Amino acid sequence: MAGNSTGKEFTVTTFGESHGKVVGVVVDGCPAGLSLSEADIQAELDRRIPADPKIVSARIEKDVPKILSGVFNGFTTGAPIAVMVENRDAESTSYEEIKDLPRPGHADYPAGIKYGGFNDYRGGGRFSGRVTVALIMAGAIAKKLLSKFGVDVLAYTTSIGKVKSDRKLSAEEIRKNRYRAATRCPDLACAEKMEEAIVNARKEGESVGGIAECIVLNVPPGVGEPMFDSLDADLAKALFNVPAVKGVEFGLGFEIAKLKGSESNDAYIVEGGRVSASTDNMGGVLGGLSNGMPIMMRVAIKPTPSIGKEQKTVNLSKMEDATVKVKGRHDPCVVPKAVPAVEAAVAVTLADHMIRSGYIPKVLERHK
Amino acid sequence: MAGNSTGKEFTVTTFGESHGKVVGVVVDGCPAGLSLSEADIQAELDRRIPADPKIVSARIEKDVPKILSGVFNGFTTGAPIAVMVENRDAESTSYEEIKDLPRPGHADYPAGIKYGGFNDYRGGGRFSGRVTVALIMAGAIAKKLLSKFGVDVLAYTTSIGKVKSDRKLSAEEIRKNRYRAATRCPDLACAEKMEEAIVNARKEGESVGGIAECIVLNVPPGVGEPMFDSLDADLAKALFNVPAVKGVEFGLGFEIAKLKGSESNDAYIVEGGRVSASTDNMGGVLGGLSNGMPIMMRVAIKPTPSIGKEQKTVNLSKMEDATVKVKGRHDPCVVPKAVPAVEAAVAVTLADHMIRSGYIPKVLERHK
Amino acid sequence: MAGNSTGKEFTVTTFGESHGKVVGVVVDGCPAGLSLSEADIQAELDRRIPADPKIVSARIEKDVPKILSGVFNGFTTGAPIAVMVENRDAESTSYEEIKDLPRPGHADYPAGIKYGGFNDYRGGGRFSGRVTVALIMAGAIAKKLLSKFGVDVLAYTTSIGKVKSDRKLSAEEIRKNRYRAATRCPDLACAEKMEEAIVNARKEGESVGGIAECIVLNVPPGVGEPMFDSLDADLAKALFNVPAVKGVEFGLGFEIAKLKGSESNDAYIVEGGRVSASTDNMGGVLGGLSNGMPIMMRVAIKPTPSIGKEQKTVNLSKMEDATVKVKGRHDPCVVPKAVPAVEAAVAVTLADHMIRSGYIPKVLERHK
Amino acid sequence: MAGNSTGKEFTVTTFGESHGKVVGVVVDGCPAGLSLSEADIQAELDRRIPADPKIVSARIEKDVPKILSGVFNGFTTGAPIAVMVENRDAESTSYEEIKDLPRPGHADYPAGIKYGGFNDYRGGGRFSGRVTVALIMAGAIAKKLLSKFGVDVLAYTTSIGKVKSDRKLSAEEIRKNRYRAATRCPDLACAEKMEEAIVNARKEGESVGGIAECIVLNVPPGVGEPMFDSLDADLAKALFNVPAVKGVEFGLGFEIAKLKGSESNDAYIVEGGRVSASTDNMGGVLGGLSNGMPIMMRVAIKPTPSIGKEQKTVNLSKMEDATVKVKGRHDPCVVPKAVPAVEAAVAVTLADHMIRSGYIPKVLERHK
Secondary structure: OEEEEEEOEEEEEEEOOOOOEEEEEEOOOOOOEOOOOHHHHHHHHHHHOOOOOOOOOOOOOOOEEEOOOOOEEEEEEEOOOOEEOOOOOOOOOHHHHHHHOOOOOOOHHHHHHHHOOOOOOOOHHOHHHHHHHHHHHHHHHHHHHHHHOOOEEEEEEHHHHHEEEEOOOOOHHHHHOOOOOOOOOOOOOHHHHHHHHHHHHHHHOOOOOEEEEEEOOOOOOOOEEEEEEEEEHHHHHHOOOOOOOEEEEOHHHHHHHHHHHHOOOOOOOEEOOEHHHHHHHHOOOOOOOOOOOEEEEEEEEEOOOOOOOOOOEEEEEOEEEEEEEOOOOOOOOOHHHHHHHHHHHHHHHHHHHHHHHHOOEEOOOOOO | EEEEEEEEOOOEEEEEEEOOOOOEEEOHHHHOOOEEOOOHHHHHHHHOOOOOOOOOOOOOOOOOEEEEOOOOOOOOOOEEEEEEEEEOOOOOHHHHHHOOOOOOOOOOOHHHHEEEEEEEOOOHHHHHHHHHHHHHHHHHHHHHHHOOOOOOOEEEEEEOOOEEOOOOOHHHHHHHOOOOOOOOOOOHHHHHHHHHHHHHHHHHOOOOOEEEEEEEEOOOOOOOEEEEOHHHHHHHHHHHOOOOEEEEEOOOOHHHOOEEEEHOOOOOOEOEEEEOOOOOOOEEEOOOOOOOOOOOEEEEOOOOOOOOEEEEEOOOOOEEEEEEEOOOOOOOHHHHHHHHHHHHHHHHHHHHHHOOOOOOOOOOOOOO | OOEEEEOOOOOEEEOOOOOOEEEEEEEEOOEEEEEEOHHHHHHHHOOOOOOOOOOOOOOOOOOEEEEOOEEEOOOOOOOOOOEHHHEEOOOOOOOOOOOHHOOOOOHHHHHHHHOOOOOOHHHHHHHOHHHHHHHHHHHHHHHHHHOOOEEEEEEEEEEEEEEEEEOOOHHHHHHHOOOOOOOOOOOEEEEEEHHHHHHHHHHHOEEOEEEEEEEEEOOOOOOOEEOOOOOOHHHHHHHHHHOEEEEEOOOOOOOOOOOOHHHHHHOOEEEEEEEEOOOOOOOOOOOOOOOOOOEEEEEEEEOOOOOOOOEEEEEEOEEEEEOOOOOOOOOOOOHHHHHHHHHHHHHHHHHHHHHHHHOOOOEEEOOO | OEEOOOOOOOOHHHHHHHOOOOEEEEOOOOOEEOOOHHHHHHHHHHHOOOOOOOOOOOOOOOOEEEEEOOOEEEEOOOOOEEEEEEEEOOOOOHHHHHOOOOOOOOOOOOHHHHHHOOOHHHHHHHHOOHHHHHHHHHHHHHHHHOOOOOOOEEEEEEEOOOOOOOOOOHHHHHHHHHOOOOOOOOOOOHHHHHHHHHHHHHHHOOOEEEEEHHHEEEOOOOOOOOEEEEEHHHHHHHHHHHOEEEEEEEHHHHHHHHHHHHHHHOOEEEEEEEEEEEOOEEEEEEEEEEEEOOEEEEEEEEOOOOOOOEEEEEEEEOOOOOOEEEEOOOOOOOOOHHHHHHHHHHHHHHHHHHHHOOOOOEEEEOOO
């Protein structure tokens, strides 16, 4: 069974390749009665590419989404919503040679094996970061839906290479500032240092990784479907599907391994007449269920595998050692582009689970 | 949609609660023609509980698996395989009070909300670590299947609290020694210090967390189903479904965020006539596909939430602050019991994906 | 992907073989808070075998269901419900020879191919009518659930061989009388003639087929998930999974092909302040959605393939023509046993779809 | 869970409405390495609309398919294949009134309830026969794939209203002649009488139904996934999803209910060194598995619900009896358009099951 769909109630199917005609998505299961327009999707797509040529690839397309189905008179109808953008700024010539010389850190080699050499290798094809455009379009729909229920998904950069933001920010500051800096770090002073780190890496023909965090506010307790579709499990799955993610943690994450039970448990308290907790070490998930506290995740993002430097590889036709110098256009750091993809992955998963749990109905309201 | 099944080809459905009659599992999609007996499953179950009363809960049941279907004349038939163990050593009286006083760090509170108070709360019910018995039984079948294709899944403890094993062990040492020490650390000198840490925590009425690692050998390249069923995504999902896991990383994991592209990329080399790599920083997965290198994961496991100390909570009927002292029997550290669960989660996921990729056929061999 | 599960919200997984240890089922997704006991399931199982030795196989087991999980203090918990019965009255010796001599009309031959000869062939194994015990147990749970929402599923025999009941019965008569006669025909005068037809067939070493009808009352309009999970499509799928079914039709069924539009369309009328229709030619389904009228289906059931007469077959090891005389115990007509299986198949499908449509919530009521 | 996807290995997701921008489909799981072009899809689409204005609606669009993804250098890549056609000839004004006056026999009423009045009602929206364009495009891909394995899917009309073709035709005649007559009846003499029946119905402002048959040649034995994904069950499900289908039967179908076991069983014979059968009363399916004989199905298709005559309905806003006269453009008989949809539904289901059974590999051949 192929794996280009996800979600059991809010089901997302993506299609398209980096250098093909389009990148598109079909969302099935979005409740009827949600106000939705292309502008909603455009707003999220615009966040994908920082308006700062110093830190992004030379491929800058204004992606204009077209809603093909599922919306009528400005509202979702309950039918599948298909949305696509056209690929216009693709340059394919520089990719011919990777057929034989798989780029280290990229999917070229295993994809060639898996698909018997038939995969579209241009620009990474189906494995390109560009394909997150489809995820972001689905995420835009999910975020609009979640917002009707007060749920807010906020991702942002917390480190780039060795530059780390340590300032504790309020949810409000994060919401307001996370897309102001090109690096998507809402700690704006730190954001500048991060940008420097990226610019320096680029100068050296190098790339850098980083860490992004995501908080989700106002998820009610009891969302998630253990044993196997635990909320954290499905969120983690969605996050590992974002290109370049190599680690996911909730709450204190790996740090928790060093603590004692009395240090890690979040004590319940009554606050404003409802159950809350004095800490959020668990990141808002207990036993695979949301517990009513903010959900808090962190993802580790690897340095862009495409670098200007010459790298060792093998020549697959000759089966001998070789070198490759990656041409094509590439970002020296994918963290800024990963941030909206993280938001989308989380939003899509939560929309799915809130419908599954019965918190979001199949029809938002009766038509007037 | 409830979430008690996982896997699209090798499909595992579990049932049973901590203090109910049984814990059981149905495996659908196991190829016909696999030699399988209750002894195969017993062997894995026996690894779940270290034979060391110093570090485990007083609830020690010898779990005896019964195969109910799907095996005929010693071979799997292609029909669903149901296996169960009976619960015999359950003590339920001490759990009555948690109906109103949810234990911090446990699923009591969100589960009560989700299931409208109808959930079986005794011993954590469906959320008990005991339910991993079902996973381990499915894992035993998956491991037997994978072994026919040379694939080996090895999990082991690398840290407990602040005690960390730094010694680099060979796969052979890991395979041989990982279940020798009660702490499941194959670095046997370190294992003793870990045991001490657990014993000390128990004395204080405390608990400790830790880290387990898992390597998988001999997975061919090209296993995984991007975009949404990437191999690492599905492995991470399976691992987050293991109780108490709060973080999952592959290869260098969170460390990779600090590196440069030239440091993190695994350069391909020709070795023994086939493609290999000089490092395994990616943990054997690229673009959601296995790349032929060992798959390497690490999970962070939180301290057992049940501790002897009094903790703050709320009284749900009175909606006021309260305290709870967890009685019942519990482990001061769940890492040792998590290790075979991690192996099972990984084995089940890989069996599923290797069938999906076509590497494992639907019938192992024609009957003679 | 194996196919031993069905349903997307109310998910039924069956296991067990005719001559294995047990026949069992796991129901995942039954809402929490449904009052459920073994007696509920026993009542449905008791309907499977008519208390009339003249028309049923000599294998008469009193099937006693055991609920293994998912029920606590008399109510469903939201966790998977496993139920099983033990097989006690199996006689396997007479089945050895069918390994080489596949019985015409049975699954022996294609099953042997599919599972490489590893399938449990005793008594038809996984393909035996006995396996409907699992379906009926799941159906018992579905029917209890549906009854909370006023939905009533009533199946009954309308013809056996050439004996056909033409009397139009009220839903009330059907409900009251359908299990009174061994042939499951609520037209009791006709039921006797049907019984005669079966007895005569048995005397000749023959078998007969028949037709069963099923009506479902009080399904609200709008249930079903077109395009591909239309209500009628999923009902038909469930019905074709009942052994021996060779045809399924809704409303006027095949007769509708001869009519004109003005004759077949059901005109809407206002009745008792709500929308109704003056006829039910469509069988309660329009465009894959329930329309609020009674859902009405009919299934064609083939004569039992096991007959006492000698039949032509092939010897698979010698690849030459041969004959087989089916021993073992078998029913001269499977229609009576199919009737409760039809009810179960329909109930399980409707429970699933009413949860999918949002008509049945995930928790039936808050616990007191 | 919404239902706009079908298939577990060859997964088809459709989108689009009758009067929206497009009708489209995404096929996920088509093996890599299949030669595929827009011409392959065009050829099947061209069969949808008979070139005979006497018997079809005035809406005649030349549907031109555009492959958006998943094909590279003329071969499928293993990535999802998206294909769409634009809607150009839609006339929406005449549909405004059905918001309040649901057309008898159409999905207007239950769809309005289900989607809270948000559904796109123009031309039936998502429930229009036009949406079968998506199915036919997926079917074109499935048929191309099946043809590589010798499997041939042939549907054709056998009756229109009271005109019935009784001539037994060879598979070869069916293949050659089924699309020659506008009525899709390969018995060409009878086809003319069928056409007359349709023309007469139209003159009266009426519509007629009919029956289509479908045979599938060269399916190997053992395809199907009992218990719940039996081959006949999944085929029936697919067929009931074709608009206007009210009955499905295999082999002798409902006739079998009157026979005795010795009359209905298909005796096995050895023929040309392989197992065959002397009759095909079972329609090629036993126990939910293909048995190597031709698969043979029949579907009952209701008269087009849209007729020129005035019909009774209710006014939904006033909740009172009313009448409606359906304007818009409509076919007096949908059987001719249903025939290619039946082929597509069957082809898509078989492609799915042949991959599931392992008869079709994930990559067709290694790339040269």
